[in-house]
Amino acid sequence: MKPRISLTRQLAVAMAAQATIATMVSTAAFYIVYGVLERERIVSPLPPGVEDTTWLDVTITLSVCVVGVLLAWLVAVRLARRIVRPLGAVGEAAHRIAEGDLATRVAVIGEAHGETAQLIADFNAMADRLQRMSDDMKVWNAQIAHELRTPLTIFRGRLQGARDGVFALDEALIVGLMQQVEGLTRLVEDLRSVSLADSGQLHLMLSDVDLAAELSEMTPILSSMLTPAGFGLDMALRPGTVRADPARIRQAILALVDNARRHADPCVLRISTEWTDETAAITVADRGPGLAAGFQDHAFRQFARGMPTPGGSGLGLAVVQSIARAHGGDATYARSADWAMFRIILPRSTAS
Template sequence: MFVFIYTNFSHEFNDFVEKAEAKHVTTVKQKLTRFYAQSESWQPIAEDMVLWRAIVDPEKEPVKPIVSEPRDTDDYQKKNSDNPAPSLLWLHHPEDLLKTGQRISLYDQDKNVVIGRTTLNENTQIEPILLSNKIIGWVGLVPSRRVKDSPAKAFVNAQFQNYFIFTLLVILLAFVMAIVLSRHLTKPIKQIVAGTNELTKGNFASRIIPTTKDELGTLSNNFNELADTLEHNREMRYQWMSDTSHELRTPLSVLRSHLLAVQDGVFVADEKRINTLIGQVDNLNHIVDDIAQLANSDTAKLTYDDAEIDVIEVLEKTLESYTARFEEQSLTLNSDALKSAGKCIVSGDKDRLQQLFTNLLENTCRYTHQGGQVNVTVNTTETSVELVLQDSAPSVLAADRSKLFERFYRVEKSRNRDFGGSGLGLALCKQIAEAHGGHISLEDSPLGGLEVKISLPLVG
């Protein structure tokens, strides 16, 4: 930009100076023509420097020829050379600012010097002075560009210095701004790089403080969410391993203690003792099956055979299979709403849905007090069906109810299996409901226990 602007300025300014000098010379020639027409001689000019200055100075009108002492041209030029250099502004400049009159010489028709340079050839530009189409003299001019210390060159040099200083300042400013902007742009990137390095080292507690609200800020927020997820998954994995080992240790400890007692002769390996051991093996088998099902579900390997089935029919058959259990616990079942519900066709796996209902009914039988009540109702819309299972006391506190779908969580902190299973049943129920495009929720039942709501999308 500096080279372009300065080159363009120099070219335009030189054109301006040449036109101004040509105009000045034309004006001087007109004055000299009028002067010669009056005096018919160049002698008065040769003898009077003031007269010559009046002719070549555009601010003064030429005067009548007078006789006076000759003036030294060098003294005149020296006096005027003391003027200050041109300023930055050339608007409304005086016409003698270029000092063109100091570089004009006058010669007679024989090319003998009247005033100025000794010979005509010393001038770069030479123009004749005509009167009635007859040459009466010559005007010589040394252009400003040929003079070493001319005001025009001084002005151009001043502009060059100013432009050069401005260019250096702009470069310095651009350099400083580049440093500031680069630091501003690279700071969040460096934070993200440092954060990802921490994640690769296993430090999932690493977080990034977003410093911008642009795409990098969004990326920082996404990084924090990823770190939260990884940290939560690690904690869940630790909890999963801890709970799994605890669940497996309980029946194994019982088995080992009973077998050691039989080996030492403390217990007799009778039918009752063997049934107890078989029950513990069944508990182990049940826990392993639940873990395998959840593991398959987590890795999207749990098998689902999609088919159009009547979910009401599946629920009714599951209830029929639990008739004996309800009678054993003296529970009253009210499922009349299913008979009037009609068909509710959903797309899903019949066995998985039956597993879902079985887990829920098993929990009801285990936790509901004897002599309690169980209600089953159905609510349908154009797009979904909602199955509601309500049981009587006891209920669950709200703080515990929000955690019942977590794996291995049981309200009974002692983990005594007389009061519950492995704590995986409701987690499986949630997996199955979500796999069918629905959801499951827990609320307080109006009967005093829990209310389970299962919503599934209808076909069509």
């Protein structure tokens, strides 16, 4: 394996060679041009006995060549250091990150300007994102294990009890087991949706959707969710069209209604649509306590919970925001004197 030549030495040698070649070409060009001018009698030839080239000429030419090479070498070394030091720092940091030290960052370097300064900034931003992703993955693994453990433990306990004769394998037991299966299915689908959104792979089947008609069709299933928990339902829907994936919109609405059912005090849940020239908004409002003041900024994060709730995974609002952002919109929370309002904002369809 050939030994590596440093970038500093390569630049210095290249610039010194360039200076030498430039001096030699300039000298040769001078004599050639002067010879042509003499032959064409544009300039007077030298008197007889006077040599065209003297040792003084040679000495001057060589001196200029040496000085040019030295100056080129000094300039190349200085320039190379300004380039190589930031690159070396980035390379060393990248090597440490490759070995698993995700906390590594490149310190500010005075010689870094322009593209090298931008390279350092981009590298540090990349390292920050990698570390956040690694930390999030650790949290995700712990949270997923926690969320799966409870229903699986219940499932296993009920089945083992039925096998041992402790529980009768009757309709009530089967219904309870089906509820656990449904909870696991919902958790898996929520995890899938959030993961796809984070990776930019949450693909949408877009069409022109009349929100009022779409939400009206959901009234029976929404009522079946709310009525047993003591909630009523009020639909205040203004018609209008958006370019959206109707299945994902239904998923987001179900997540918001389920969130209200779990956390709000029994009341009449209000679902409304609002329109501007550029956006459409679906609002799910309840008269419950709403989000705690210190929790509002974290409510839409994965596995975020304001308070422990049986059956909740902490993914509902994260799913809502992921779906809204996949449509080019967003999900927000606001509090008025009487209402806690979760809002899905979508861009309007050009067809409306």
